[in-house]
Amino acid sequence: MSDLRQTPLLAEHQALGARMVPFSGWVMPLHYGSQIDEHHAVRRDSGLFDVSHMALVDLRGADARRWLQSLLANDVARIDDPGRALYSCMLDEDGGVIDDLIVYHLGQDHYRLVLNAGNREADLAWMAQQQAGHDVTWQVRDDLALLALQGPQALARLTTLWPELALPGRFRGVSHGERFIARTGYTGEDGSEIAVPAAQAAELWRALLALGVQPCGLGARDTLRLEAGLNLHGHDMDRSTTPLESGLGWTVAWQPETRDFIGRAALVAQREAGVARQRIGVRLQGRGVLREGQPLFVGEQAVGQLTSGGFAPTLGCAIGLARVERGVATQGLEVEIRGRRQAVDVVEIPFVRPTQGSASEQVKPSSKE
Amino acid sequence: MSTIPAELKYSKEHEWIQPQADGTVRIGITEHAQGLLGDMVFVELPESGRQLATGEECAVVESVKAASDVYAPIAGEVVESNDAVVDAPELLNSDPFGDGWLFVMRPDDPSELDGLLDADGYAALVAEES
Numbered sequence: 001m002s003d004l005r006q007t008p009l010l011a012e013h014q015a016l017g018a019r020m021v022p023f024s025g026w027v028m029p030l031h032y033g034s035q036i037d038e039h040h041a042v043r044r045d046s047g048l049f050d051v052s053h054m055a056l057v058d059l060r061g062a063d064a065r066r067w068l069q070s071l072l073a074n075d076v077a078r079i080d081d082p083g084r085a086l087y088s089c090m091l092d093e094d095g096g097v098i099d100d101l102i103v104y105h106l107g108q109d110h111y112r113l114v115l116n117a118g119n120r121e122a123d124l125a126w127m128a129q130q131q132a133g134h135d136v137t138w139q140v141r142d143d144l145a146l147l148a149l150q151g152p153q154a155l156a157r158l159t160t161l162w163p164e165l166a167l168p169g170r171f172r173g174v175s176h177g178e179r180f181i182a183r184t185g186y187t188g189e190d191g192s193e194i195a196v197p198a199a200q201a202a203e204l205w206r207a208l209l210a211l212g213v214q215p216c217g218l219g220a221r222d223t224l225r226l227e228a229g230l231n232l233h234g235h236d237m238d239r240s241t242t243p244l245e246s247g248l249g250w251t252v253a254w255q256p257e258t259r260d261f262i263g264r265a266a267l268v269a270q271r272e273a274g275v276a277r278q279r280i281g282v283r284l285q286g287r288g289v290l291r292e293g294q295p296l297f298v299g300e301q302a303v304g305q306l307t308s309g310g311f312a313p314t315l316g317c318a319i320g321l322a323r324v325e326r327g328v329a330t331q332g333l334e335v336e337i338r339g340r341r342q343a344v345d346v347v348e349i350p351f352v353r354p355t356q357g358s359a360s361e362q363v364k365p366s367s368k369e
Numbered sequence: 370m371s372t373i374p375a376e377l378k379y380s381k382e383h384e385w386i387q388p389q390a391d392g393t394v395r396i397g398i399t400e401h402a403q404g405l406l407g408d409m410v411f412v413e414l415p416e417s418g419r420q421l422a423t424g425e426e427c428a429v430v431e432s433v434k435a436a437s438d439v440y441a442p443i444a445g446e447v448v449e450s451n452d453a454v455v456d457a458p459e460l461l462n463s464d465p466f467g468d469g470w471l472f473v474m475r476p477d478d479p480s481e482l483d484g485l486l487d488a489d490g491y492a493a494l495v496a497e498e499s
Contacts, residue, residue, distance in 0.1 A: 019407075035433050036410075036433065287413075318410075
C-alpha cells in the first residue's frame with residue numbers, strides 16, 4: 001500500500017487498530033473492529049469518519065457562478081445566499097453522470113466543490129476542458145482534512161466541543177476559525193462535515209472521540225448511505241446513465257429554460273422520448289445478501305440488475321438499489337443469487353429514515369435543495 | 370496476530386478441522402479468515418447426509434463485505450451442521466474456533482487428515498499471504 005495516498009489521520013487509524021484498505025488510490029480505514037457496531041453507533045448516537053480522500057476544490061473568479069451554472073445540472077442560483085450548499089450532478093454532453101458533488105457557496109465569487117476521490121482526476125480534466133473563456137480559477141485543497149460527524153447526537157457533541165458555535169441550518173455551513181463546518185453528510189442522519197487544516201485534524205479527531213463518538217470506517221459509510229437510499233457514483237450511476245435513470249431527476253434544475261447546462265439537451269431529448277430505465281429499491285425476502293451486479297427477473301424475463309446491495313444492519317435484512325426497465329411489474333420480482341432465484345419486494349427509498357429525537361427536529365428537512 | 374490453536378488441523382482455504390473422539394471431524398473457519406471477511410451476516414450450511422468430495426464447495430459464509438465459499442477439506446459425509454450460526458452468523462466473528470463451528474463430517478478415509486496443515490504450517494501460510 002506504499003504507493004497509496006495517505007490522509008493526515010493515517011496514524012490515528014493505525015493507533016486504533018483499524019483495518020486499512022486501498023480505496024480510490026488512498027489507504028483508508030474499512031472498520032475499527034466491527035462495521036455493524038459502527039453503523040449502529042451512527043443511527044443511535046454519533047460516529048466520526050475520515051473522508052479526507054474526497055477532493056475539496058475551491059473556485060474563484062468573476063465568472064465562477066455563471067460557469068457553475070453551465071457545469072452543473074443543478075442551479076447554483078439556488079444558493080446565492082453565502083453559506084448554502086447544493087447537491088448536483090456534473091454531466092457530459094450526453095447527460096451521463098461524470099460525478100456527483102456538493103457545492104458550497106463560500107462568499108462573493110467563491111465556491112467549494114467536494115468531489116469523489118475516485119473521480120478526482122477525471123473531474124479536474126473535464127473542468128479544465130470547460131474552462132476556456134471564463135474568469136475562474138481553482139485550487140485543490142490538499143492542505144485540508146475532511147471529517148464527517150454523523151448521527152442523532154452529532155450536533156450535540158459539536159456544541160459540547162465548541163459551546164460558542166452557532167450551528168448552521170441544514171445544507172448550510174459556517175466558518176469557525178480556520179474550519180468550515182457544514183450541516184451535510186452521507187448517512188441519512190443529521191450531522192456535520194468539518195473541513196479543517198491538515199495539521200489540526202488529529203487534534204479534532206481525538207477531541208471528538210474523547211466525547212464518546214465512535215470512529216467509523218468506509219464499510220459503515222457504505223451501509224449507512226445505502227439504507228438512506230443515497231447513490232454511490234461508479235455503482236448506482238456513471239457516465240453510461242443519466243440522472244433521470246438513476247433516481248436523481250430531482251437534482252436537475254429545469255428552470256429557467258434559458259440556463260443551458262452541459263447535458264441539458266440530452267436530458268430534454270431523453271425526457272421527451274421517455275426514460276427507458278428507472279431506479280428502484282428492493283428488499284430480499286428470506287435469508288441471503290443482495291450484491292451489486294445480481295440480475296433481476298420477472299418470470300424468465302431479465303428486467304435489470306442491482307447497482308448496490310448489502311446487509312442493512314438497521315433493518316436486519318438485505319436491501320439494494322437496482323436499475324430496471326421503467327414500469328416493470330413489481331409483482332413476482334426475483335433476484336438471482338449464486339444461480340438460485342429468490343423473491344424480492346420493491347420498497348420505498350430511503351429504506352431507513354433519519355433517527356428521531358435529534359437536536360434538529362425543529363428544522364425543516366431540505367434534502368431536496 | 371490472530372490465534373491459531375495448536376491442537377487443530379488446517380486447510381489452505383482457512384478452515385480448521387478438529388478430530389472428535391468418535392472419529393468424526395468438526396469444521397469451521399479460522400479467526401484469521403473471519404477477520405479478513407469482517408462482520409458475518411449470512412451462513413448457508415450443507416445438510417446432514419450429504420456426501421462431499423475433497424475440495425467440493427459445500428457452504429457459504431457471507432460478511433458485510435463479501436460472500437466466501439467454504440470447501441470440504443476432506444471427503445466424507447456431513448453428519449451434523451450448526452443451526453446456531455445460521456441464526457446468529459456473528460458467532461463466526463465472536464467465537465470462530467468454538468460456538469462458531471460450521472459442520473461435522475465423517476471422513477471416508479481418516480488418513481486424509483494427515484495431509485492437512487498443522488498449526489505451524491498454517492501460521493506460515495498466513496504469514497505468506499499477508
